[in-house]
Amino acid sequence: RLNMDTLHLVHVKLLASDLLTLTPRHTSPASFVRCGRTVARAEVVGVVVSRDRREKFLRFLVDDGTGCVPCVLWLNHQYLNANSSSDSDPTGEMASKMSEVVRLGTLLRVRGRIVMYHGTIQIAARDVVLEEDPNVEVLHWLQCVHMAKECYDLPLPSA
Amino acid sequence: MASSTLKPGVPITLQELEPSSEMLKQGASLRVTGILQSYDVDSAVAVIQDGSARLKIDTQNLRDISFRSNSTFQFIGELLIQPNNDAILQARVGRNVDGLDLNLYQQSLIIRRQHEAKLLSSRRP
Numbered sequence: 001r002l003n004m005d006t007l008h009l010v011h012v013k014l015l016a017s018d019l020l021t022l023t024p025r026h027t028s029p030a031s032f033v034r035c036g037r038t039v040a041r042a043e044v045v046g047v048v049v050s051r052d053r054r055e056k057f058l059r060f061l062v063d064d065g066t067g068c069v070p071c072v073l074w075l076n077h078q079y080l081n082a083n084s085s086s087d088s089d090p091t092g093e094m095a096s097k098m099s100e101v102v103r104l105g106t107l108l109r110v111r112g113r114i115v116m117y118h119g120t121i122q123i124a125a126r127d128v129v130l131e132e133d134p135n136v137e138v139l140h141w142l143q144c145v146h147m148a149k150e151c152y153d154l155p156l157p158s159a
Numbered sequence: 160m161a162s163s164t165l166k167p168g169v170p171i172t173l174q175e176l177e178p179s180s181e182m183l184k185q186g187a188s189l190r191v192t193g194i195l196q197s198y199d200v201d202s203a204v205a206v207i208q209d210g211s212a213r214l215k216i217d218t219q220n221l222r223d224i225s226f227r228s229n230s231t232f233q234f235i236g237e238l239l240i241q242p243n244n245d246a247i248l249q250a251r252v253g254r255n256v257d258g259l260d261l262n263l264y265q266q267s268l269i270i271r272r273q274h275e276a277k278l279l280s281s282r283r284p
Contacts, residue, residue, distance in 0.1 A: 016167065017275060021282050047190075047235060049165055049252055063235060065170040065190055066275055069218035105221075134233070134256040138267045145274040 005156055007142055011043040011111045012152065013144050014069030019044065020121050022114065030115050036156050042123060043111045044069050045131065045140035048104055058099045062110055064137075070122035071110050073099055101130040168235030168251075172265055173212035174213045176246065178263075183246060187238045191248060191255065192264065198226040204247070207232055209261070215247040224253055 008031060019042050022032035031040045046064030056076035061068045075095050102108065112125040131137065168190035171182050182189065191214055193207030203219040205226055216234050218224070223267075236250035 003195075015271070015275070015278075021278075047168075047233075047252060047254070049168075049235060061165060063165070063167045063190075065167055066271075067167050068165050105252070105254045134254075134259040135263070138260070138264050141271045143266050145270055148274065148278075152220055 004149055005037055007152065008038040008040040011041045012039050013043045013140065013147050015141070015144050016044060016046065016062070016064045016069045018066075018144070018148075019069060019114070019123075020067050024116055024121070029113070032121070035153055037152065040114060041095060041111065042114050043121065045107070045137050046111045048102055048106050048108055051102055051104055053099070060102050062108060069110070070117070070120060071112070071125050071128075072103060072117070072122060073102070073128060075099060098125070098128040101128060107134065109133040109136070109140070145159065151158040170268055172268070173207070173209040173214050176212065176214060178244075181248055184238065185240050188236070189248060190233060192231065192233045192234045192259070192261065194231050195226060195228050197228070200252070205232070207234075215245070216253070217247050217249045218253060221250055221253050224255070227255075231261070232258055233259075 004053055018034070022039060025033055025038070028099050029040070031038050033039070044062055044064060046062040046069065048060055049063040049068060050061040052059045056074065058073045058075060060071050062071055073095055075092065076113050099126070100124050109127070109129040109131055110125050111127040112123040115122055161213050165189040168188050170190040170192075173191060173193050176183055178279045191207065191239050193209040193214065196206045196208045198205045198276050203217065205216040206240065207216060208216055217239070218226070232253055233256045234248055234250040234253040241247065
């Protein structure tokens with residue numbers, strides 16, 4: 001039978017309070033349950049309130065007013081791609097560029113896989129986008145509310 | 160990272176910080192928005208206003224912000240209620256939000272709070 005529940009394939013727009021209370025499932029890779037649906041990726045928008053840069057990663061907290069979402073941006077792609085014959089490292093360069101927009105007080109949109117680290121939900125960032133128009137945060141709130149009502153909260157179609 | 164225990168700055172309007180408000184609590188983590196009325200370079204204290212409501216902001220921990228009068232600013236920090244009952248927000252972060260539609264922001268805040276309350280009640284065992 002065709003599985004109509006495809007929420008796990010997309011970045012689900014969530015408020016921090018919603019994201020941080022997802023129910024973890026013991027799967028590999030990690031996945032989470034919200035209202036009976038599997039969720040694996042999320043998109044959040046908020047203000048950077050903490051930043052911790054290390055050699056291999058950048059950890060930061062995004063505050064959207066309902067919670068602070070821990071995010072990690074891996075910077076060690078050159079090690080992960082050690083077998084690559086090419087000297088260039090476009091993924092690493094991209095991550096390094098994205099890390100530069102993560103500054104205290106800036107408004108960011110973060111998309112990535114939801115992971116569990118030391119018992120806490122966090123986002124392993126794939127995209128980090130600096131938002132310069134303050135109204136996009138308000139739009140994101142309304143999209144979260146709208147998507148919950150029209151999609152995420154709806155009962156699963158029976159298989 | 161010790162900061163993972165940071166509390167979110169709950170967005171409120173300055174009008175909601177009236178003396179009888181339950182938001183007006185010592186140490187409350189808040190996010191406030193208003194138009195900059197004044198900024199004192201020596202004390203690093205800014206005053207923001209929204210309608211008739213005003214709030215003092217201690218900005219001594221902030222860097223790289225240019226405080227322009229009549230620009231709109233948003234701050235996240237903790238509320239300090241002084242012995243004379245005067246409230247001041249000790250800002251951790253701040254930014255210029257010129258262009259923000261304050262009316263839309265406040266209306267959306269109401270919708271978002273209703274959504275949060277619903278979520279909270281559905282997650283309660």
